[in-house]
Amino acid sequence: MGFLVRSPGLLASVQGSGRPGFLRSGIAEGGALDLKSLAIANLLAGNAPGEAGLEMTLAGAELEFTLGNVVAIAGADMEPRLNGEAAPMYRSFAVQPGDVLAFGPARSGCRAYLAFAGGLELPLVMGSKSTNLNCGIGGYRGRGLKAGDFLRFAAPLAPLRIAVRRVEGRRIAPAEGFGSPVAVLRVIPGPQAESFTEAGLEAFYGGEYAVTARSDRMGSVLEGPAVGAKGPTDIVSDGIPLGGVQVPSGGQPIAMLADRQTTGGYAKIAVVIDADLGTLAQRRPGDRVAFSRVSLGVAQRASRREAAALAALARRLGS
Amino acid sequence: MPRPSVAPAGDRAIVVSFGEEISEELNDAVLALDGRLQSERIEGVLETQPTYRSLLVRYDPDRASFRSLARRLRRLADGGAPAGAGPARVVEIPVAYGGPYGEDLPDVVRHAGLSEEEVVARHCSRDYRIYMLGFLPGFAYLGGMDEALATPRLPTPRKAIPAGSVGIGGAQTGIYPQRSPGGWRLIGRTPLRPYDPDRDPPFLYGAGDRIRFRPVSEAEFLDLEARIEAGEA
Numbered sequence: 001m002g003f004l005v006r007s008p009g010l011l012a013s014v015q016g017s018g019r020p021g022f023l024r025s026g027i028a029e030g031g032a033l034d035l036k037s038l039a040i041a042n043l044l045a046g047n048a049p050g051e052a053g054l055e056m057t058l059a060g061a062e063l064e065f066t067l068g069n070v071v072a073i074a075g076a077d078m079e080p081r082l083n084g085e086a087a088p089m090y091r092s093f094a095v096q097p098g099d100v101l102a103f104g105p106a107r108s109g110c111r112a113y114l115a116f117a118g119g120l121e122l123p124l125v126m127g128s129k130s131t132n133l134n135c136g137i138g139g140y141r142g143r144g145l146k147a148g149d150f151l152r153f154a155a156p157l158a159p160l161r162i163a164v165r166r167v168e169g170r171r172i173a174p175a176e177g178f179g180s181p182v183a184v185l186r187v188i189p190g191p192q193a194e195s196f197t198e199a200g201l202e203a204f205y206g207g208e209y210a211v212t213a214r215s216d217r218m219g220s221v222l223e224g225p226a227v228g229a230k231g232p233t234d235i236v237s238d239g240i241p242l243g244g245v246q247v248p249s250g251g252q253p254i255a256m257l258a259d260r261q262t263t264g265g266y267a268k269i270a271v272v273i274d275a276d277l278g279t280l281a282q283r284r285p286g287d288r289v290a291f292s293r294v295s296l297g298v299a300q301r302a303s304r305r306e307a308a309a310l311a312a313l314a315r316r317l318g319s
Numbered sequence: 320m321p322r323p324s325v326a327p328a329g330d331r332a333i334v335v336s337f338g339e340e341i342s343e344e345l346n347d348a349v350l351a352l353d354g355r356l357q358s359e360r361i362e363g364v365l366e367t368q369p370t371y372r373s374l375l376v377r378y379d380p381d382r383a384s385f386r387s388l389a390r391r392l393r394r395l396a397d398g399g400a401p402a403g404a405g406p407a408r409v410v411e412i413p414v415a416y417g418g419p420y421g422e423d424l425p426d427v428v429r430h431a432g433l434s435e436e437e438v439v440a441r442h443c444s445r446d447y448r449i450y451m452l453g454f455l456p457g458f459a460y461l462g463g464m465d466e467a468l469a470t471p472r473l474p475t476p477r478k479a480i481p482a483g484s485v486g487i488g489g490a491q492t493g494i495y496p497q498r499s500p501g502g503w504r505l506i507g508r509t510p511l512r513p514y515d516p517d518r519d520p521p522f523l524y525g526a527g528d529r530i531r532f533r534p535v536s537e538a539e540f541l542d543l544e545a546r547i548e549a550g551e552a
Contacts, residue, residue, distance in 0.1 A: 191334045241377075271330075
């Protein structure tokens with residue numbers, strides 16, 4: 001028993017910490033695009049940070065519970081409502097059989113995460129519950145959710161009232177708004193940065209790029225000042241790291257995300273640092289980004305700070 | 320061979336690039352470094368991804384610094400040719416050519432100006448190097464097809480090609496590991512599943528292996544397919 005999908009919204013899929021280890025075979029790590037928001041939702045629900053929950057994009061789902069549990073929401077604000085009343089974000093709460101949890105369009109941010117205490121009962125495919133939509137594997141039948149789908153809880157807290165009390169009502173301060181007009185993404189210069197002209201690099205680092213509607217879980221397709229190259233930007237295919245920003249011949253960059261193709265033949269001007277991938281994933285079509293060069297030291301310290309903050313949160317919540 | 324470049328690919332990966340062309344020599348160097356890394360089990364190295372001409376090394380910066388890892392990679396890459404590397408593993412792929420399995424075989428026959436038997440014989444006559452996997456899960460970039468078989472892609476790609484289809488696109492040949500759209504000319508199909516997420520291991524081959532196509536009759540194809548379906552093969 002778990003919940004019925006009354007409506008999936010624009011795109012709802014099961015996502016956890018991903019499926020690392022198969023780059024050499026052509027499958028990217030996948031998983032939640034904003035891992036930090038997923039982790040916060042999970043910690044609030046008493047789960048491990050990478051447990052699989054629901055990732056909802058731009059417009060959220062409507063779910064009807066057939067079994068009680070504790071859930072938590074983080075990430076984009078889709079104005080969640082429980083039986084018509086405003087439901088909290090960044091705070092765990094109990095749901096009862098018959099309750100309807102409905103999400104609307106995102107007011108700010110792009111992706112909301114819903115975590116279920118005890119996780120979802122789904123098979124591990126190649127070691128993961130995360131859905132890879134292109135490969136058609138993982139999650140619920142390898143695809144995004146559809147109306148009428150029924151997902152089961154793996155180990156819901158409902159039958160154990162004491163456990164519910166322990167987890168229910170946990171809260172943390174919400175993340176800073178995702179709605180800033182321009183998000184600055186820190187990057188490390190990419191493996192083919194020398195393929196671009198001085199003017200091209202200036203355009204890239206000095207300009208602002210809008211996220212287009214062609215963006216998906218594979219990549220954020222950007223539009224802004226064209227990035228000029230010294231010659232053709234086609235290269236002999238090379239591995240594409242997570243966050244790699246490639247520039248096809250048109251000069252418009254594409255930032256590659258968790259479900260990207262693992263190899264590609266376009267020059268990579270830069271790579272978005274790990275700590276800023278969540279910020280990028282929360283940009284929605286029309287939102288703008290800018291790129292700022294940082295050193296490896298700065299990037300890795302930023303990651304460590306994020307990890308330490310999550311660890312502190314986990315300690316505080318006693319999970 | 321020039322010295323490889325070792326550079327960051329973001330803050331959690333390093334790319335070791337040996338050059339910018341498709342050649343067996345460069346790919347050998349990539350695979351040799353990959354092999355050495357696999358056997359050395361360096362602290363902090365999470366995963367490696369060999370490509371035509373580079374090796375992407377994903378690492379955990381809390382367990383290995385870029386500097387120390389880059390130094391180590393440079394040293395390992397300078398080891399030169401894959402000394403002591405055994406002969407490549409050959410994976411035999413049974414293929415039913417032509418007919419309903421390879422609808423576009425007549426196009427290749429016409430384009431090559433050879434008989435159908437000759438086209439099939441040439442396609443099976445050599446072992447193909449797997450340079451890398453990418454594009455789709457388990458899709459192998461193969462090298463070394465007989466140039467006489469090169470045939471332009473279809474003017475309009477098909478919306479769905481069955482898994483196991485063997486095709487020719489320009490000077491390349493390959494196997495579609497899963498049902499997908501595609502524009503290659505289909506010349507045959509294998510009953511094997513190059514990629515099966517529910518099998519362990521999910522992939523039949525990896526970079527550095529060789530593919531050898533073996534022509535089979537329709538009867539043998541159906542028999543193999545039934546045995547694979549039943550989990551016996």
